[in-house]
Structure formats: C-alpha cells, structure tokens
Amino acid sequence: MAHFSKRNRRREREIQQALNNRLELVKAGFTRRDLMKMGLMTGAGVLIPKLGLTHAYGQYNHDHGSGCDLGNSPQPAQVFVDPMPIPPELPARTLTDPGLTFGAAPMICPNNAPNPNNGNLPFEGRGQFNGLVRAGSDCFQFFNQYPPQKYFVERIRANSNFRITSDTNIPAQLIWGFNLGGTASSDVATFPGPTIVSHYQEPWLIRRFNELPTQSQNGGFGVPEMSTHLHNFHSAPESDGGPCRWFFRGQYFDYYFTAQQAGFASTHQPNGDINESLSTMWYHDHRIDHTAENTYKGLEGFHLIFNQFDTGNETTGFRLPSYPQFDIPIILNDKLIDPDTGKICFDTFNFKGLLGDVQLANGIVQPYFNVSKRRYRFRVLNGGPSRFYELFLTDPLSPSTQIPFWVVANDGNLLPTPIQVTSFRLSVAERYDIIIDFNQVKNLIGSHTKVRLENRLEQDDGQGPTCNVLAAGDSKGAYCVEFRVGSAVTDNSVDPATHPVFYQLPSVITPRITRNFEFDRDNGQWVINNRFANCNELRFTVTQNSAENWVLTNPRNDWQHPIHVHLEEHQILSRINDGGHHSSRSGSYYDPSRDCNFGGGGGGISTTRPGVPNVEVSRKDVTRLQFDEDATLFFRFRDFQGDWPMHCHNTVHEDHAMMLLFQVQPNVIDNNQNP
Amino acid sequence: MKKINRRNWLAAAGATTAAVGVTGLTGTTLFGQEATPAGKHNYNFKNLSPRELIQRRHLPNVELITQDNKKVHFYTDLVKDKRVVIQFMFARCKDICPIITHNLVEVQRLLKGRVGSDIFFYSITLSPEEDSPRDLKAFAKKHGVGSGWTFLTGKPDDILLLRKSLGFFYNNPKEDADRNNHSGMVVVGTEPLMRWAMCQGGAAPDWIATVIQTEADAPLTGSVDGIKQADLAVRMKGPVNGMKQPGPAAHVHK
Numbered sequence: 001m002a003h004f005s006k007r008n009r010r011r012e013r014e015i016q017q018a019l020n021n022r023l024e025l026v027k028a029g030f031t032r033r034d035l036m037k038m039g040l041m042t043g044a045g046v047l048i049p050k051l052g053l054t055h056a057y058g059q060y061n062h063d064h065g066s067g068c069d070l071g072n073s074p075q076p077a078q079v080f081v082d083p084m085p086i087p088p089e090l091p092a093r094t095l096t097d098p099g100l101t102f103g104a105a106p107m108i109c110p111n112n113a114p115n116p117n118n119g120n121l122p123f124e125g126r127g128q129f130n131g132l133v134r135a136g137s138d139c140f141q142f143f144n145q146y147p148p149q150k151y152f153v154e155r156i157r158a159n160s161n162f163r164i165t166s167d168t169n170i171p172a173q174l175i176w177g178f179n180l181g182g183t184a185s186s187d188v189a190t191f192p193g194p195t196i197v198s199h200y201q202e203p204w205l206i207r208r209f210n211e212l213p214t215q216s217q218n219g220g221f222g223v224p225e226m227s228t229h230l231h232n233f234h235s236a237p238e239s240d241g242g243p244c245r246w247f248f249r250g251q252y253f254d255y256y257f258t259a260q261q262a263g264f265a266s267t268h269q270p271n272g273d274i275n276e277s278l279s280t281m282w283y284h285d286h287r288i289d290h291t292a293e294n295t296y297k298g299l300e301g302f303h304l305i306f307n308q309f310d311t312g313n314e315t316t317g318f319r320l321p322s323y324p325q326f327d328i329p330i331i332l333n334d335k336l337i338d339p340d341t342g343k344i345c346f347d348t349f350n351f352k353g354l355l356g357d358v359q360l361a362n363g364i365v366q367p368y369f370n371v372s373k374r375r376y377r378f379r380v381l382n383g384g385p386s387r388f389y390e391l392f393l394t395d396p397l398s399p400s401t402q403i404p405f406w407v408v409a410n411d412g413n414l415l416p417t418p419i420q421v422t423s424f425r426l427s428v429a430e431r432y433d434i435i436i437d438f439n440q441v442k443n444l445i446g447s448h449t450k451v452r453l454e455n456r457l458e459q460d461d462g463q464g465p466t467c468n469v470l471a472a473g474d475s476k477g478a479y480c481v482e483f484r485v486g487s488a489v490t491d492n493s494v495d496p497a498t499h500p501v502f503y504q505l506p507s508v509i510t511p512r513i514t515r516n517f518e519f520d521r522d523n524g525q526w527v528i529n530n531r532f533a534n535c536n537e538l539r540f541t542v543t544q545n546s547a548e549n550w551v552l553t554n555p556r557n558d559w560q561h562p563i564h565v566h567l568e569e570h571q572i573l574s575r576i577n578d579g580g581h582h583s584s585r586s587g588s589y590y591d592p593s594r595d596c597n598f599g600g601g602g603g604g605i606s607t608t609r610p611g612v613p614n615v616e617v618s619r620k621d622v623t624r625l626q627f628d629e630d631a632t633l634f635f636r637f638r639d640f641q642g643d644w645p646m647h648c649h650n651t652v653h654e655d656h657a658m659m660l661l662f663q664v665q666p667n668v669i670d671n672n673q674n675p
Numbered sequence: 676m677k678k679i680n681r682r683n684w685l686a687a688a689g690a691t692t693a694a695v696g697v698t699g700l701t702g703t704t705l706f707g708q709e710a711t712p713a714g715k716h717n718y719n720f721k722n723l724s725p726r727e728l729i730q731r732r733h734l735p736n737v738e739l740i741t742q743d744n745k746k747v748h749f750y751t752d753l754v755k756d757k758r759v760v761i762q763f764m765f766a767r768c769k770d771i772c773p774i775i776t777h778n779l780v781e782v783q784r785l786l787k788g789r790v791g792s793d794i795f796f797y798s799i800t801l802s803p804e805e806d807s808p809r810d811l812k813a814f815a816k817k818h819g820v821g822s823g824w825t826f827l828t829g830k831p832d833d834i835l836l837l838r839k840s841l842g843f844f845y846n847n848p849k850e851d852a853d854r855n856n857h858s859g860m861v862v863v864g865t866e867p868l869m870r871w872a873m874c875q876g877g878a879a880p881d882w883i884a885t886v887i888q889t890e891a892d893a894p895l896t897g898s899v900d901g902i903k904q905a906d907l908a909v910r911m912k913g914p915v916n917g918m919k920q921p922g923p924a925a926h927v928h929k
Contacts, residue, residue, distance in 0.1 A: 220729060223870060349842030
C-alpha cells in the first residue's frame with residue numbers, strides 16, 4: 001500500500017470526492033450545462049465547493065450525498081445567548097415509592113415472574129442475556145454484606161419537546177432520556193439526565209424503567225432496548241449495565257452497587273483502598289450494536305460520588321469547591337442537524353465515526369455560564385459520539401493570551417496533586433476535573449469579562465484527530481462554553497498552587513501475565529486481535545485478585561481509539577510510538593509526520609513513565625490509543641466474578657465490533673498472551 | 676428514476692435549502708461563532724417522515740437483476756416493509772467472500788426456515804461488469820445457498836450508488852478501490868421500524884444468528900417488545916445458555 005503524506009492524502013480524497021459528487025449529479029440527471037447554470041460547476045468541470053458539495057469541510061463519511069452531514073447543519077441565529085443548564089440531582093426514594101413496589105421490592109435475585117400486562121415478559125430485565133432469560137443468573141454479589149441504604153428510580157422516556165436552543169427557528173427535538181423517577185407525565189426525560197449523587201460506604205440501588213415508545217416511533221434512529229452502564233464504578237456484571245444485558249419496554253432493571261472502593265473483598269477488606277476512590281462518573285446506554293445511536297439520542301447523565309475527603313464541601317476534607325454551587329458538571333457533545341427537517345439526525349450506516357457541527361454543552365448549543373470571581377471545579381466529560389477535543393481557555397478579545405488552569409482529576413480520579421496546564425485532551429468518555437480560578441483569570445484578561453472553553457483540535461472525519469492544533473480563536477474550532485466573570489464572593493476552597501495532596505497512586509507490582517491487544521481494522525470492520533465483538537464468547541480469563549499488564553497497540557496513523565475497560569481502573573505505564581514496527585492487516589501506513597501525539601498540555605511528560613503526560617500519571621478507565629502507539633496498562637482485577645467488556649469508546653467503532661468480553665474467575669490460569 | 680426538480684436534486688446531492696446552502700458551500704466556519712444577524716435563518720424545514728429520509732439517503736430504488744434474471748427495484752421490491760440482511764461480494768473473490776458466504780449459509784440453517792419467510796438475505800456483487808446472473812447463480816449453488824437468499828447484479832453506477840448509500844466504502848480511495856479489502860460488514864435492517872444494525876460477516880455464525888434474531892425482537896406490529904416466554908423454547912439453543920469458554924486464540928480467518 002502506498003504511503004501518502006498528509007497533504008497528498010487529503011488532496012487525493014478531495015479529488016475522489018469531487019469525482020463522486022460529479023457522478024452523483026450526473027446520475028441524478030443533470031447535465032454540465034444545468035450545473036453551470038446553477039452556478040455549481042465551472043467551465044473546467046470543477047465543482048465549486050472546495051471540498052465537494054456534500055462536505056463543506058471535508059468529512060468523508062457520506063460520499064453518497066446525505067443531507068445529514070458535517071457543514072450542513074442549520075445553526076441557531078446567535079450563540080452564547082442561552083445559559084448552560086445544570087442537570088437536577090436525582091432524588092432518593094423510599095421503598096414505599098410506587099417505582100419500588102411495582103412488581104416486587106428490590107431483591108437479591110432478579111424478579112423474573114411474568115408480567116401479564118406486558119406480554120408475559122418478566123417484570124425485571126435483570127437475568128436476561130442477549131434478550132433471553134438465563135434462569136438463576138445475575139443475582140447481586142455482596143448484597144447481604146452491604147445491603148442498600150439508598151434507593152433511586154429513573155424512568156427512561158421519550159421527550160419530543162426538547163430544545164437545544166432558544167432560537168425558535170430550530171424546532172424542538174425528540175430525545176430519549178432519564179427522568180427524575182416520578183410516574184407523572186410531567187416528570188419528563190432530559191438530556192443530560194439527572195445527576196446521581198452517592199457516597200462511599202452508603203450502598204445504593206437504582207431501579208430503571210424502560211418506558212420508551214415502540215421501535216417505529218424512534219424518529220429515525222434509536223433502539224428501545226436499554227442497558228444503562230455506570231461508567232467506571234467497580235461493579236459486578238449484573239449491575240454494570242454491560243452490552244449484552246439489555247431490557248425491554250415495560251420492564252424494569254435493578255442496579256445495585258456496594259459503594260465500596262476496589263479491594264474491599266481482597267486487598268483492602270472490608271471497605272476497599274481509599275486510593276481507589278472515584279469521583280466523576282457518568283451513566284449511559286450500552287446496548288450492543290446500538291450504543292452510538294442511543295447515547296446520541298440523549299441517554300447520558302452524570303454520577304458523582306463523594307467520600308470523607310472529597311466531600312463536596314470546601315470547608316472539609318480536601319476542600320475542593322463546594323457542590324453544587326461551585327462544582328459544575330459539563331458534558332460536551334457534537335451533533336448533526338438535518339438541513340431538511342431541523343431535527344438532530346444520525347447516520348446508522350456509518351461505521352467509521354461521526355462528527356457533528358453543532359456543539360452542545362449540557363444539551364444546549366454553545367451556552368454561557370455566569371461565574372463569580374473565585375475558584376470553580378468543572379467536571380468536563382466528552383459524551384461522544386466520536387470527536388476528540390483539546391480544550392483551552394480563550395479570551396475571545398485577546399486570543400493570544402495564555403490562560404492556565406489546574407487539572408485535579410483524570411477520568412474522575414483525583415491526582416496525587418494538582419497539575420497546572422493550558423490545555424487538556426479529551427477523547428470520548430474521558431473526564432477531566434479542572435479548577436479554574438476566575439480571580440486569576442480576571443487578572444489576565446484585564447477589563448474583559450469573558451473567557452471561553454475552546455476546542456482547538458482539528459478533526460476531519462470520525463476516525464480520529466489530525467496532527468493540527470488550531471490557532472486560538474480559529475473559526476474551525478468550536479467555542480464550547482462562555483464563562484462570564486462577575487464579582488468576587490467568598491472562596492474557602494483549597495488553592496491548587498499550594499500543592500495540596502490528594503490520593504496516592506496505588507502501587508504497581510509485577511504482573512502475573514502481560515497480554516497484547518491490537519486494535520485494527522479488517523475488511524472494514526473494527527477488530528481487537530483480528531476478532532469481533534461477540535456476546536456468546538468470553539475471550540480469556542483473568543485470575544481473580546491477580547495483577548496483569550495489557551499492551552494496547554494501534555498499528556495505524558489515520559485513526560485513534562479511546563479504549564475503555566470495565567470493572568477495574570488501570571495506570572498507563574508507558575506510551576511508545578512504535579515507529580511503524582506494527583503493520584496493519586490492511587497494509588503499512590507508518591508516516592513519521594503523524595507522530596504527533598498529545599504533548600501534555602503544558603503539564604509536562606513523566607520522567608518515570610515513558611511518553612506519559614503528567615496529567616495521565618493517574619488512575620484511568622479510558623486510554624486514548626494514539627497514532628502508531630503501544631500503550632502499556634497495569635491492572636488489578638479484584639473482588640467480583642463474572643464477565644466484562646473492553647471496547648473502543650468511539651461509540652461508532654464500539655457498535656461495529658471493536659469490543660471483547662473477558663471474565664474474572666478464581667483458580668483459573670489462562671496464559672493466552674494474545675487473546 | 677423519478678424526474679429531477681430542484682428540490683429533489685438538493686436532497687439527492689446533500690445540499691440544502693438555499694439559505695443554509697450559502698453557509699454550507701462557501702464558508703469554512705463549522706460551528707456557530709459570534710452572534711450573527713438574524714433573518715437568514717428562515718429555514719423552511721419540511722415535514723418529512725424519518726422513514727422517508729432514510730429511504731432517500733440510504734435505500735435508493737435502483738434497478739437490479741437477480742440470479743434468475745429477474746428485474747427488481749432495490750427499495751420497493753427488496754427492502755420496503757421487510758426484515759433484511761444485506762452484504763456485498765463478487766463471484767471470483769478468493770479471500771473473504773467464501774468465508775462470509777459459508778458463515779451465512781450456516782446462519783441460514785440456524786434461523787430455521789425464517790429466511791425467505793420473514794427475513795430476506797441479499798448478496799450484491801461488487802463486480803457487476805463481470806458477474807452475470809448466471810455467475811451468481813453458480814456461486815450460490817457452489818456454496819449451498821438455500822431459498823430466500825437473492826444474489827443481485829446491476830449497472831455499475833447503480834451498484835456504486837447502492838454501496839455508498841449503505842455505507843460500504845472507505846475514506847481512503849486506494850483502500851476503497853481494492854476489492855479484496857472490501858467491507859465484510861453485513862447490514863441487518865427492519866425497514867418499516869427504522870431499525871438498522873451491522874454485524875460482521877467473518878464473525879462466528881452463532882453470533883450472527885443471535886444478532887439477526889435479536890434485531891427481529893421488535894415486532895412489526897403490536898405494542899409489546901421482546902421475546903415472549905412461550906417463544907423461548909423455539910429460540911436457538913446453544914451459546915446463549917451456555918457461553919463458550921475461552922480457548923486458544925484463533926483467527927477469524929486466514
């Protein structure tokens with residue numbers, strides 16, 4: 001396979017694209033003369049738009065001429081006119097709540113009794129696998145040792161009156177989302193869903209109802225079969241919300257969580273390792289083959305967990321800014337809007353990845369957010385489906401001003417100590433908790449009052465970013481949120497510049513085994529070690545309570561993959577550019593000009609972990625697998641038994657088979673190094 | 676082909692109404708930036724059903740020829756109101772096509788008479804220039820393909836349009852031109868329900884069969900989803916109730 005330089009490859013694609021566009025038009029019955037009359041083609045036969053008609057800015061997903069494509073979305077007349085909403089907190093409920101008495105009260109094993117009012121489907125969907133009941137399966141592990149102390153209910157519903165902008169030129173949208181758990185029709189689904197707040201050592205149970213409309217009322221995409229994953233909690237398979245455990249309309253599903261840190265039944269009994277404490281998680285649909293469209297439809301929300309150190313109160317513990325006033329979750333999503341209908345659209349025939357050109361923060365197009373002149377904690381989440389971000393703070397009136405801020409947590413895991421940066425890179429499902437001190441920001445921007453969270457990472461298609469970080473204020477980047485700085489108020493939160501100490505990193509020990517996983521494409525299908533997602537197959541077995549190293553390899557330089565592993569977190573021990581050592585099944589694509597991976601955002605590269613940015617010397621649950629890279633991850637697999645997935649969290653790749661299932665069992669030795 | 680007017684050309688070409696087209700064609704700005712003057716945002720959105728939009732963009736009604744030399748139209752004859760399984764192949768393909776065809780023959784067996792009854796299989800040639808209906812018929816016979824599974828050829832331009840509309844193409848034109856590297860994806864769709872998925876032709880047949888059956892869980896009529904308890908007995912036995920345990924690494928093919 002030939003090697004192209006970046007520019008040549010792009011040019012090749014443009015040429016091919018122009019040709020395709022011409023073919024389409026000719027096919028549609030137009031002559032050259034018609035096109036020239038319409039001003040779309042020059043005398044030389046070149047279509048006027050630089051990158052082709054269907055691609056105002058060079059996305060190559062739809063050479064066939066879809067209207068639902070990058071550059072086509074109608075934009076609101078004005079941006080930064082709507083305030084950024086903060087999702088409401090999900091209220092706790094008692095066992096007398098109608099949601100928790102329906103069918104039966106929550107119990108250790110699934111309530112698989114038939115519901116005559118729902119075609120005799122079981123009341124509860126837990127215990128189903130591939131949509132079928134596996135009798136006797138999926139009872140809660142550790143339920144009796146750590147009985148639930150707190151109960152929640154959510155109802156998954158459609159909402160056809162959801163607005164992403166106050167501009168009435170853009171119509172209301174049909175979304176699917178989570179409500180506050182009430183039965184009333186006025187308790188509507190929202191996007192993002194309610195924020196769930198829980199506390200370590202307070203075990204909780206959440207019952208979710210699938211109240212979606214029938215398949216034929218999906219508005220063009222979405223499958224009303226739900227599996228709600230709590231992203232990054234240390235969960236047993238029956239409560240994890242994995243890809244193969246979906247439940248149907250009219251069913252409910254009880255998800256139970258021990259609320260203990262990892263290690264609670266092994267290395268650190270009975271409550272786990274404090275240094276494995278999590279803080280920023282999120283929940284989202286995970287139905288195999290349909291996760292991208294279902295999460296695109298709105299099935300995403302935050303889940304925050306506090307403990308005795310990360311308290312949510314800035315006068316206690318680590319003294320991080322108080323929740324909820326100064327501790328703000330922000331989920332970023334890019335959407336496409338259909339130019340023919342004004343409705344959010346999704347291409348279910350795309351397997352490469354999907355970019356949008358309408359930028360949302362907390363479900364609203366480019367909102368503003370009023371802040372006081374003090375420190376804030378923002379929990380920034382990339383809600384997908386495919387885009388990579390590199391986020392900066394930009395003064396729109398003085399884009400060249402560098403505005404530093406602090407990273408305090410990566411993937412919701414507090415770092416040993418804060419790290420000052422000017423940017424951070426965020427692939428799908430990654431989270432960065434940052435602290436912005438707007439008092440210091442105000443000193444930098446002088447009389448100006450606005451700074452914006454700006455994405456400056458260039459990306460042309462859904463497969464991965466380019467090598468270019470755009471100039472600040474470049475029109476091709478996206479401003480995600482505008483912060484408007486007001487007056488000073490009391491600030492009791494810790495100053496990151498004083499280098500407060502949070503959790504230590506758990507020790508890294510000699511692994512029992514090192515396994516290798518190559519993330520590639522084979523005949524257009526995304527593969528791990530040349531094999532596909534398959535709910536009927538467990539690829540390998542990890543010995544319970546053992547440690548392993550996993551080496552993730554990306555042999556290509558034209559896509560990247562955010563790799564997510566369920567059950568346990570990992571630490572990145574090294575990131576090595578392999579210099580073309582690995583060749584892909586579809587040819588060698590090594591190009592040194594693409595050795596352009598994330599440089600650390602100003603926070604530096606680790607001196608002890610080769611190639612790992614300091615902000616990634618942390619616990620992680622998603623590792624961005626970059627161009628031509630081998631990333632070595634360290635894991636401990638503890639406490640629970642059962643099956644979990646590892647998968648690409650570009651949700652489009654995930655739905656097109658870049659996933660595997662592994663299991664954890666005691667007393668099994670599986671020495672397969674390339675499973 | 677229906678008569679072209681400006682409106683359906685705009686839809687076909689992926690351009691938009693004039694107001695939006697202006698920004699789409701000339702600008703490099705992707706996202707909303709500074710406040711822009713109101714007034715040009717009179718979008719005149721149309722009330723098109725999502726099903727119609729999918730048909731327009733992904734399910735072109737091109738004329739095809741079956742292995743029995745019968746003329747059919749892709750949308751109206753093969754896909755509309757049906758559950759379908761669609762993949763691409765060519766008769767002389769030596770690498771991936773025989774494996775996928777072999778797998779799908781096994782899937783057809785696992786689906787126990789549903790193929791041709793409520794699920795329809797289509798294999799479309801990537802080489803319409805060289806694959807005659809007779810070649811396709813011979814290919815099907817050689818692989819033991821049963822009834823309810825149609826092989827299709829047509830005009831090269833129509834096949835190209837169909838391939839791209841269904842997502843079977845690569846961004847990189849060199850990759851795209853390499854037939855031996857063609858997509859092994861299998862589209863599984865229920866057209867009236869706007870439910871579309873892809874599975875992998877090289878995957879294990881029991882898993883492909885599981886995907887096709889679970890995609891068919893949503894009934895074409897009625898209000899209850901999912902498999903009724905009474906239906907469980909007739910569902911495929913095997914891996915769903917006794918998951919395969921990990922064994923030595925085995926490549927899907929090669």
